[in-house]
Amino acid sequence: MFDVSFSGKRVSLAEVQEHPARFASRLERAKVTPGFALCHCRTDTPRKLVIRRYGSLFHLAGWPDDGVHHAERCDFHKKGVSGAGPNPDSRDAIIAGPNGMNVRLDVSLVHQETASGRNRTTGVSTGASRRAAPLLAFLQTLWTSAGLTFWFGTSKPQGWGSVNAELFAGLGDAATVNGSPAQDVLHVMRRFEQHDRDAINAEFDAFRTRIVNDEKVSRRGLVLGELAEFADTEFGKAITLRQHPQRYHVSTALADHAEKKYRRAFRAIGKPNARVIALLLVERLTHRHLRIVDLAAMLCSLVFLPCDSMYEVAMANRLVAERRRFEKPIRMAEGDEMLPDFVLLDTHPATHVEVYGMNGVASYERRKAEKQGQRLSRGIPAVEWNVDREELKQVLLPSPVTRT
Ligand SMILES: [Zn+2]
Numbered sequence: 001m002f003d004v005s006f007s008g009k010r011v012s013l014a015e016v017q018e019h020p021a022r023f024a025s026r027l028e029r030a031k032v033t034p035g036f037a038l039c040h041c042r043t044d045t046p047r048k049l050v051i052r053r054y055g056s057l058f059h060l061a062g063w064p065d066d067g068v069h070h071a072e073r074c075d076f077h078k079k080g081v082s083g084a085g086p087n088p089d090s091r092d093a094i095i096a097g098p099n100g101m102n103v104r105l106d107v108s109l110v111h112q113e114t115a116s117g118r119n120r121t122t123g124v125s126t127g128a129s130r131r132a133a134p135l136l137a138f139l140q141t142l143w144t145s146a147g148l149t150f151w152f153g154t155s156k157p158q159g160w161g162s163v164n165a166e167l168f169a170g171l172g173d174a175a176t177v178n179g180s181p182a183q184d185v186l187h188v189m190r191r192f193e194q195h196d197r198d199a200i201n202a203e204f205d206a207f208r209t210r211i212v213n214d215e216k217v218s219r220r221g222l223v224l225g226e227l228a229e230f231a232d233t234e235f236g237k238a239i240t241l242r243q244h245p246q247r248y249h250v251s252t253a254l255a256d257h258a259e260k261k262y263r264r265a266f267r268a269i270g271k272p273n274a275r276v277i278a279l280l281l282v283e284r285l286t287h288r289h290l291r292i293v294d295l296a297a298m299l300c301s302l303v304f305l306p307c308d309s310m311y312e313v314a315m316a317n318r319l320v321a322e323r324r325r326f327e328k329p330i331r332m333a334e335g336d337e338m339l340p341d342f343v344l345l346d347t348h349p350a351t352h353v354e355v356y357g358m359n360g361v362a363s364y365e366r367r368k369a370e371k372q373g374q375r376l377s378r379g380i381p382a383v384e385w386n387v388d389r390e391e392l393k394q395v396l397l398p399s400p401v402t403r404t
Contacts, residue, residue: 001154002074004049004060006030006037013039013060013075018161020057021196027051027058036063041074049076054168055183055203061169064098072325073152075166093133094141100172100182101145106132107281107294109178109185111218135296138177139224139279140330143298143306146170151305151316153325153346153400158303160226160243161191167224177222184210189225189243204244213284220283220293223248227276227297230255230269239278239292248282249291262297264309274313275300306330311357311387312341318392319344319353324400326353338371340382346400352382353397359388 001014007026016023030037031051037060038046047069050061062076070077095102133141143149146166167188175182187207190200211221225241230250232238237255238247250258259266268274277298285291299307301316305328312328319326325346329339340352352375358364375382385395 001156002039002041002071004037004039005046006051010040014156014162016060017165018159018191019193019196020059020161020165020190021193021199024057027060028053031058039070039074039076041071041076042069045069047076050169052169052173054171054173054188056199057203059165059168061172073154075147075152075162077152091130093131094138096145097172097174100175101141101170103138103141103175103177103182104130104132105138105178106134109180109220109222109281111220111283111293113216135279135281135294136298137332139277139296139298140306140332142167142170142224144330144332148304149306149328149330151303151320151324151326151328153323155323157320159191160189160304163304164188164191185220186222186224189223189241192243204246208246208290211282211284211290218283220281223280223282225278227265227269227278230266235289239280239295241278246290248280249285249289250295251291254292254295258295258297262299265297265299268299268310268313271310273302273317274307274310275302275304277304277306301328308341309355309357311355311385311392314392315342315353315355315385319397322397324397337367338374340371344383344398344400347381347398348401349380351398352380354382354384356384356386356388359386 001012003010004013004016007030009026027037031053037049037051039049040046047066048063050063052059052061062070067077093104146169148163148166171182177185187204190203192200207221210219212219223241225243227239228242229240230237233247235249236252237250239250240247265276269276277300279296280292281294282290283293299313301307301313301320303320305316307313307316307328316328319342324344327343327345329343331337331339341355342353344351344353354371356368381398383395383397385392
């Protein structure tokens with residue numbers, strides 16, 4: 001990873017991302033004067049970086065529309081092949097503003113018991129006709145806006161520290177969720193570090209104290225982290241995230257629903273070659289206990305690239321091990337089913353990589369043929385892995401053209 005500099009100090013970006021608490025005061029100073037940090041991915045002209053605050057810590061983000069000026073292997077070099085979606089409008093559930101995301105979720109962050117005794121949920125107040133996003137769409141948008149669907153061929157495996165930093169950078173300074181500042185209602189778990197234990201725990205405790213339930217009004221919170229355990233407890237099922245021992249209780253109905261809806265992600269919990277990310281909407285059950293109201297789970301490769309199956313996870317892990325530069329497009333909107341599974345960006349032209357895990361299923365074969373036809377007519381080279389016919393190691397990948 002490349003170096004960055006601020007307040008007269010030059011360090012590797014990885015260092016800043018993994019230890020945000022260590023650089024907080026220097027970044028705070030630089031945010032005031034001169035108001036930016038620098039990225040040294042190109043020796044000729046350093047590029048300006050935005051310094052953003054989230055909670056008590058600071059993060060570096062690319063200067064708006066400056067991504068193409070960073071070196072190809074730089075984290076701030078963002079080059080989409082899937083695009084940001086057609087013509088965003090003000091009724092979209094998730095709007096990317098200059099200062100951050102404006103998100104309207106289809107779940108409520110405030111739950112009220114009305115006088116008539118009937119439950120009422122509030123907090124979704126912006127515009128009657130505005131669409132609302134489910135938690136999974138929000139989680140996927142966080143990933144794409146953070147550039148976490150790209151891999152730059154770096155040798156260092158990406159840890160939770162840099163994922164955390166990039167999520168904040170993508171979210172923006174003034175992000176809102178259902179009208180509330182994201183900093184108040186969304187907690188992205190920090191990478192636990194003994195050295196910064198007090199700061200990390202104090203931040204999480206402050207978030208937890210904002211989750212209150214006085215039996216009339218329940219103020220909920222969103223927690224994002226890596227799913228470590230889904231286990232039976234004396235009160236039923238509970239989820240634990242990797243970064244903190246807090247348990248989140250789950251009703252049997254929600255547990256059953258989640259295990260079905262996010263089958264592939266839940267099956268991968270605890271597997272050494274995959275990771276599972278969870279976004280939890282939680283409310284206070286008792287003084288000590290938190291309960292999950294709704295959740296989304298996302299299967300990821302070892303370096304947190306979102307994948308649709310364990311076969312894709314295996315392919316992503318191989319591409320990372322071979323230091324390839326590639327994108328893993330996420331299918332989010334209608335028409336996205338035609339997106340390739342992976343796009344190798346280090347060949348010219350870019351090569352599509354398809355993982356065929358459901359050969360023989362009629363609808364799957366139809367779409368496969370359609371995609372093959374499209375690629376052929378557009379002259380896009382492709383690598384295809386039929387998981388029922390060959391081992392991953394037998395799949396031949398084209399050599400990368402450039403290694404900058
Ligand atoms: Zn750069």
